[in-house]
Amino acid sequence: MANVYDVAYALEKAIRDSDDFKRLKQLYDIVNNDASSKRLFDSFRETQFELQQKQMMGEDISEEDIQKAQQQFTLIGQHEGIAQLMQAEERMSMIISDLTRVIMKPLEELYGAPEGLQ
Amino acid sequence: MANVYDVAYALEKAIRDSDDFKRLKQLYDIVNNDASSKRLFDSFRETQFELQQKQMMGEDISEEDIQKAQQQFTLIGQHEGIAQLMQAEERMSMIISDLTRVIMKPLEELYGAPEGLQ
Numbered sequence A, B: 001m002a003n004v005y006d007v008a009y010a011l012e013k014a015i016r017d018s019d020d021f022k023r024l025k026q027l028y029d030i031v032n033n034d035a036s037s038k039r040l041f042d043s044f045r046e047t048q049f050e051l052q053q054k055q056m057m058g059e060d061i062s063e064e065d066i067q068k069a070q071q072q073f074t075l076i077g078q079h080e081g082i083a084q085l086m087q088a089e090e091r092m093s094m095i096i097s098d099l100t101r102v103i104m105k106p107l108e109e110l111y112g113a114p115e116g117l118q
């Protein structure tokens, strides 16, 4: 019987060694090692975070907020490095969500799928 | 290079085969196959869920709500099968949270630990 922690460490290593993670890390480093790309990306992230916070707090989102987000989104889309990084992030986030779904299966079968997944 | 999905399935199997999961399943079946235990446990879960919902919605929690929860908690504590099941659930939930923390490490190292975990 394999120890669950040993297998989890093997999974951690497999993630680290995967092409998807290596590519993500490479793109992350390219964007963050270039001062102007980093500034653009950080500012985009901050705007996204502020909008999310406002939504969660039920605050009004102004037309100015939306315009700012759209402008940044356009800028980001024109920046090949950042666009590639965002695609790699989305892909990695899908993989991680698949993996956690797999390891939640035993409990899900015992308790039933959470509402909305049934 | 191990495929991440293969390793995730191995982890799923290791969880299923673990003594902790087998014990949880056994206790879950014992409680749920006895009509009166099941009723008690379901009603306890429902009360807990209602209290959580009220807290999340910022609704007032009445003295009656608290008394009801306390009474059920006392009843549950006296019911050996349910008390054991709850311990086994808590243990399994700690294990799962450990495992997901391990597989989140590569991304956490890249992006930095989430606020509050630093």
Ligand SMILES: [Ca+2]
Binding pocket: A111, A112, A113, A118
């Ligand atoms: Ca179900």
Ligand SMILES: [Ca+2]
Binding pocket: B111, B112, B113, B118
């Ligand atoms: Ca950090």
